[in-house]
Amino acid sequence: MKRGTNFHPDTTPLARCIARIADIVGQELDEAEILEMGKKALQDLIARDDWLPEFCAVPDPNMYRQYLLYCDPLERFSIVSFVWGPSQRTPIHDHSTWGLVGVLRGAEISERYVVGSPMKSVQTERFEVGAVDAVSPTVGDIHLVRNALNDQSSISIHIYGGNIGVIERRVFDPDTGHSKKFVSGYSNDRLPNPWRTVAKLT
Numbered sequence: 001m002k003r004g005t006n007f008h009p010d011t012t013p014l015a016r017c018i019a020r021i022a023d024i025v026g027q028e029l030d031e032a033e034i035l036e037m038g039k040k041a042l043q044d045l046i047a048r049d050d051w052l053p054e055f056c057a058v059p060d061p062n063m064y065r066q067y068l069l070y071c072d073p074l075e076r077f078s079i080v081s082f083v084w085g086p087s088q089r090t091p092i093h094d095h096s097t098w099g100l101v102g103v104l105r106g107a108e109i110s111e112r113y114v115v116g117s118p119m120k121s122v123q124t125e126r127f128e129v130g131a132v133d134a135v136s137p138t139v140g141d142i143h144l145v146r147n148a149l150n151d152q153s154s155i156s157i158h159i160y161g162g163n164i165g166v167i168e169r170r171v172f173d174p175d176t177g178h179s180k181k182f183v184s185g186y187s188n189d190r191l192p193n194p195w196r197t198v199a200k201l202t
């Protein structure tokens with residue numbers, strides 16, 4: 001398959017996922033139900049790796065990238081492609097909303113923390129392609145994520161219960177537990193067209 005930053009694949013799987021999440025957040029569901037149903041939608045999205053536009057898969061040599069793929073017009077959810085260069089990692093951070101993390105390429109490690117001085121690591125898990133993790137203020141919201149691979153990029157697809165790029169969140173100093181507010185923003189200034197299907201002659 002010809003690839004390059006101008007390669008535009010058939011994005012139908014992304015459009016299907018958007019529709020499913022819009023349907024889920026439009027119902028009166030509790031958070032556990034949203035996470036369970038959203039997990040299935042994300043598992044289906046990452047079950048194949050032929051739909052992510054290349055410009056949302058480009059690593060940066062200095063820092064992980066977060067490319068917005070779609071944001072709900074009512075900001076009830078957003079879908080983001082996280083691209084990790086070799087060994088790149090986040091600081092310890094929270095989310096302030098529910099989130100689902102599914103590995104599309106490579107592998108990543110999530111280390112969960114509870115607030116303390118120093119911060120206390122309580123769980124470390126490795127996620128391979130196809131695996132989905134969940135975060136929220138209810139199920140555990142503070143973690144550090146890193147690329148499990150030190151010789152290649154990894155990509156994970158994230159779904160959050162809000163427009164995650166504008167939500168005020170916290171990063172934590174690992175030694176003191178002191179927190180600072182941050183707003184992550186996004187790395188991209190152009191978006192994929194989720195409804196771009198490949199033309200067919202019949």
Ligand SMILES: [Fe+2]
Pocket residue numbers: 093094095135143145
């Ligand atoms: Fe996170």
